[in-house]
Amino acid sequence: MTREMGASRHGMMKGVTAAIAMACEGEAKGTQSLDHRPAAEIGSAQGPRVQAQRNFGRLLDRQEEQPSVEEIRALANRMAETPETATDGPADAGMAFLGQFIDHDLTLDATTRLGVAAGRVEDVENFRTPRFDLDSVFGAGPEVDPWLYGQGGEARGLAFGRGWAAGSLGNPLDLQRNCNDRALIGDPRNDENLFVSQLHGRLFVARYNELLAEETGSDEERFEAARTRLRHEYQNRVLTEFLPAVVAPSVLDPMVSGARAGHLPGPVHWGCAPDMPVEFSAAAFRFGHSMIRQSYDLNDAHGTVDVFSPINRGFSPVKREHNLDFARYFGPAAQKSRSIDTRIVRALIELPPNVVSDHPNLAERNMLRGQHTFCLPTGEAAATALGLDVLDPSPDVEALKMTGRTPLWYYLLWEAEQFGGKLGPLGGTLVAGTILNLMLRDPGSILNLPAEASQAVARVA
Incomplete structure (x- = not known):
């Protein structure tokens, strides 16, 4: 004013x-x-x-x-x-x-x-x-938000790009979608453009499913282990790739050094x-x-x-x-x-x-x-x-x-x-x-x- x-x-x-x-x-x-x-x-x-x-x-x-x-x-x-x-x-x-x-x-x-x-x-x-x-990916977990997950042997896997629900076009790299083509994800905003939609699905949902397949033990143990691994990979990417790409090193470097200490x-x-x-x-x-x-x-x-x-x-x-x-x-x-x-x-x-x-x-x-x-x-x-x-x-x-x-x-x-x-x-x-x-x-x-x-x-x- x-x-x-x-x-x-x-x-x-x-x-x-x-x-x-x-x-x-x-x-x-x-x-x-x-x-x-x-x-x-x-x-x-x-x-x-x-x-x-x-x-x-x-x-x-x-x-x-x-x-x-x-x-x-x-x-x-x-x-x-x-x-x-x-x-x-x-x-x-x-x-x-x-x-x-x-x-x-x-x-x-x-x-x-x-x-x-x-x-x-x-x-x-x-x-x-x-x-x-990553609550935007996992929601509150398979018990609270089961619509994000599979069934039977895939009960701990995140739904992604499979069958009729992968949008009306059946794209295996698209987000899982309902019959109205709405994405089944933890935060609907991550479908608001092509770029963040693909990033959410391929760098996080698909990556989690890869990590889950590598784990052994009970369903719950596999879920917790794979989710923790994905969270840490994500945090490492934020620390080592995203922040250095957008913050001047003279500002960022002392802050990261302090945070690590x-x-x-x-x-x-x-x-x-x-x-x-x-x-x-x-x-x-x-x-x-x-x-x-x-x-x-x-x-x-x-x-x-x-x-x-x-x-x-x-x-x-x-x-x-x-x-x-x-x-x-x-x-x-x-x-x-x-x-x-x-x-x-x-x-x-x-x-x-x-x-x-x-x-x-x-x-x-x-x-x-x-x-x-x-x-x-x-x-x-x-x-x-x-x-x-x-x-x-x-x-x-x-x-x-x-x-x-x-x-x-x-x-x-x-x-x-x-x-x-x-x-x-x-x-x-x-x-x-x-x-x-x-x-x-x-x-x-x-x-x-x-x-x-x-x-x-x-x-x-």
């Missing part, structure tokens, strides 16, 4: 400022403002036994004064990628969709409304477990941080939207397919001829993601009506969610609160006279531009710190394994 929309001459707030302030009134301050920490900090003997929190929380104080809808829209409209500004980044194309999978495995806000202040974030439920436990370094007081900070879920971990390409090569027969092509309509069967060639998404021959920066491809600036009914600019949606739904601090305020250098404004922010009031999501992208297309000190701290913190708090994670067992996982992966 503009500064003119603050307090009136009678001392009363008006407009959006008042609405946001009233909705957030009484909300707890961020954990960085608290003068105490909980007894069970990460790195302590009690740390790994901290129960996963099934709600959201704040790292930093909420902020009442926010840019207006009009200012956010104007900034978002300046973010459209052009042929002159399109830049490939260092990350493989598949990393953007692995990030989407990670997001769906850690967080699901199903109750707040875009641009409407959420009130106390501590009262907003997270419908995913904030752990790298059992204690994350600052500037965040990770011992009293919530499991799922809204700074992460509503801003920082949405950086992947800037990595999306306008088009992708699927395989030898289908090159240069638009990201919103009918081939990629989501929530529908995948034809055999559209199965991804994963060598084009991960590894030395992979096409690249776009650089993490303040440019977004046209397809995301103009989302089609079948994807959203209003606010079709994804950049605008991200900033409205962060600044108006969750009252996040601006990028400048967040950097100041954590004792980091504040960036000079981007040319677009300066042109719109928004200096000092940059939406957090945009600020993190602008920061990444200064760090070679990877997340910098603020963005990298919020993303890598939250991820590593969750692993440290999980007694079964790869970071809490004995050194020999952890090294064995890395060798296998």
Whole structure:
């Protein structure tokens, strides 16, 4: 909102400022403002036994004064990628969709409304477990979610690409589907596009079934052993492939070293941080939207397919001829993601009506969610609160006279531009710190394994 929309001459707030302030009134301050920490900090003997929190929380104080809808829209409209500004980044194309999978495995806000202040974030439920436990793949297990699993001799195997239920097209590499072609998976969002659908099915469901076939013992013993192995492979991929692909090494390396030693370094007081900070879920971990390409090569027969092509309509069967060639998404021959920066491809600036009914600019949606739904601090305020250098404004922010009031999501992208297309000190701290913190708090994670067992996982992966 503009500064003119603050307090009136009678001392009363008006407009959006008042609405946001009233909705957030009484909300707890961020954990960085608290003068105490909980007894069970990460790195302590009690740390790994901290129960996963099934709600959201704040790292930093909420902020009442926010840019207006009009200012956010104007900034978002300046973010459209052009042929002159399109830049490939260092990350493989598949990393953007692995990030989407990670997001769906850690967080699901199903109750707040875009641009409407959420009130106390501590009262907003997270419908995913904030752990790298693959509940988006396994659900609550075969007893609670039997529709994810087989029957008889395959009672512990995950249903995948078999028979009539593999979509109406019978693709053996498609997700298992019901008679309405809806995917039978732990999180329905993992069928919203071709890329995350194939990743979910082939890198996780099919891989688990391979691991299950290698195990011996009772059905329950085989299930637990294969699930644990897949979780550790997944966590190792996050640690050794995903984070290095998206976070600048000067930021990431000390954090990973600290995490492997059992204690994350600052500037965040990770011992009293919530499991799922809204700074992460509503801003920082949405950086992947800037990595999306306008088009992708699927395989030898289908090159240069638009990201919103009918081939990629989501929530529908995948034809055999559209199965991804994963060598084009991960590894030395992979096409690249776009650089993490303040440019977004046209397809995301103009989302089609079948994807959203209003606010079709994804950049605008991200900033409205962060600044108006969750009252996040601006990028400048967040950097100041954590004792980091504040960036000079981007040319677009300066042109719109928004200096000092940059939406957090945009600020993190602008920061990444200064760090070679990877997340910098603020963005990298919020993303890598939250991820590593969750692993440290999980007694079964790869970071809490004995050194020999952890090294064995890395060798296998």
